[in-house]
Amino acid sequence: MKAxxxxxxxSIDRKTIDELSVPGEILMNNAGKYVxxxxxxxxxYGSFLVFCGKGxxxxxxxxxxxxLWARSKKVKVVLTSSPSEISSTxxxxxxxxxxSGIDMVDVDALSIVDIDTDNVLIxxxxxxxxxxxxxxxxxxxxxxxxxxSKCPVLAVDLPSGLESDGAVKxxxxxxxxxxxxxxxxxxxxxxxxGKNYTGRLEIADIGFPSFLLNSSVFxxxxxxxxxxxxxxxxxxxxxxxxxxxxRGHCAIIGGFPSMEGAGLLCANGMFSAGIGLVTLxxxxxxxxxxxxxxxxxxxxxxxxxxxxxxxxxxxxRKIRHLVIGPGxxxxxxxxxxxxxxxxxxxxxxLKSVVIxxxxxxxxxxxxxxxxxxTGCSIILTPHLFEASRFFEGEALDEISKDRYSYAVELSRxxxxxxxLKGPCSICTDGERVLVNTSGNSGMATAGSGxxxxxxxxxxxxRYTENELHALASAVFVHGLAGDLAYDKFSFDCxxxxxxxxxxxxxxxxxxxx
Numbered sequence: 362m363k364a365x366x367x368x369x370x371x372s373i374d375r376k377t378i379d380e381l382s383v384p385g386e387i388l389m390n391n392a393g394k395y396v397x398x399x400x401x402x403x404x405x406y407g408s409f410l411v412f413c414g415k416g417x418x419x420x421x422x423x424x425x426x427x428x429l430w431a432r433s434k435k436v437k438v439v440l441t442s443s444p445s446e447i448s449s450t451x452x453x454x455x456x457x458x459x460x461s462g463i464d465m466v467d468v469d470a471l472s473i474v475d476i477d478t479d480n481v482l483i484x485x486x487x488x489x490x491x492x493x494x495x496x497x498x499x500x501x502x503x504x505x506x507x508x509x510s511k512c513p514v515l516a517v518d519l520p521s522g523l524e525s526d527g528a529v530k531x532x533x534x535x536x537x538x539x540x541x542x543x544x545x546x547x548x549x550x551x552x553x554x555g556k557n558y559t560g561r562l563e564i565a566d567i568g569f570p571s572f573l574l575n576s577s578v579f580x581x582x583x584x585x586x587x588x589x590x591x592x593x594x595x596x597x598x599x600x601x602x603x604x605x606x607x608r609g610h611c612a613i614i615g616g617f618p619s620m621e622g623a624g625l626l627c628a629n630g631m632f633s634a635g636i637g638l639v640t641l642x643x644x645x646x647x648x649x650x651x652x653x654x655x656x657x658x659x660x661x662x663x664x665x666x667x668x669x670x671x672x673x674x675x676x677x678r679k680i681r682h683l684v685i686g687p688g689x690x691x692x693x694x695x696x697x698x699x700x701x702x703x704x705x706x707x708x709x710x711l712k713s714v715v716i717x718x719x720x721x722x723x724x725x726x727x728x729x730x731x732x733x734x735t736g737c738s739i740i741l742t743p744h745l746f747e748a749s750r751f752f753e754g755e756a757l758d759e760i761s762k763d764r765y766s767y768a769v770e771l772s773r774x775x776x777x778x779x780x781l782k783g784p785c786s787i788c789t790d791g792e793r794v795l796v797n798t799s800g801n802s803g804m805a806t807a808g809s810g811x812x813x814x815x816x817x818x819x820x821x822x823r824y825t826e827n828e829l830h831a832l833a834s835a836v837f838v839h840g841l842a843g844d845l846a847y848d849k850f851s852f853d854c855x856x857x858x859x860x861x862x863x864x865x866x867x868x869x870x871x872x873x874x
Contacts, residue, residue: 663698700727778790797833
């Protein structure tokens, strides 16, 4: 499913009305009826307080209020503007509410003590897709009343005060328990921090034609089980006449002294996603600790003076995919090893390099001087703090408020594939953006990213048609494995090892639909 900006949703609306001659009143009627039907099917509230703005979002609210009233529910409409300011299309439904005798009150005449909290649901229809900026005046008062009441809130299209395109730069936003969004999810509803205000998300089908909703013009898409299945079905070979070499050979540089576990977790991630061979490169003192801990894992000793041996090994064994950084540390030797690898990508004939952990720290220092055209795809996997190192002068707080835009910009300035990790992780090549829908808070634990890097590299090895799709499907598999671990333990008390243990089951679940 696509996710859209304010401008993209407006384009769908405009084309439906202007080019297909669908009256705006029909779309508004369908939206309001959908909201009312959803409320009545999902909740058992008997009274409703519907806050309506002057624009088309307010019209959806007027229509919803009418259909709730028509089902013999107790309804009161709260106006955030004078009737003369209500848009012409919305005016049709305002007049229907007026003629029906639905009680109406001006928001400025309403106080918090006037709001009955007994079995009352608030419907928020103040601002919709087109909202930008900071709420003020009567609209701000409406938002403050909704948030300070003890009533649950269902938002129509978006929680009022929330912009559509991913950024959240103030906190004057309705905190909804449900959001019924029209046509397609808006980017702020499926990415953080906007998702904090969204609650349970429902997509309302109000009659937009599917060819508009699925247009290739829209560059943002949700990573769900259908998406992941399409990738996995084409990457997992069913050929019985196959050997381990056919399933690929991935390498890891990591697990350096005192951080050996990071390398082991990354290797487990690779094996759990079906790779054929894995070699871990690490200093000798760490190799002695790691060797044999995973029986299937090969180990090879390296230091900054033996990188030519590493290069020969990679070429001789036809290793084409590498993860570098998990547990490398910040020593001078580690930096020399990292810089050597980045400078010699072309001579090693690598097809992809996943940079994680300490590798991201090193890469943030050299990416502007990196030569291009090596034929090797670089995949960066930062969380917010790691991403902030790539932006001079940008505070972590600013990036966290607009994760979507910063992920895209990071891809563009580094000329890499980027995975901005976190809830609703964002994958992008700087043009297309894929937003993950799997995962849970229990995955915020040590080593989760190491397992993910291993799964990514394994998928890069096994699915070569589209690297962004390989990255996205790996992220979904990793999240779903975390969801299965969460279900098993019934809480967010599990280790990152449990994620790799459930990866095979996650893949099976996806393939079985």
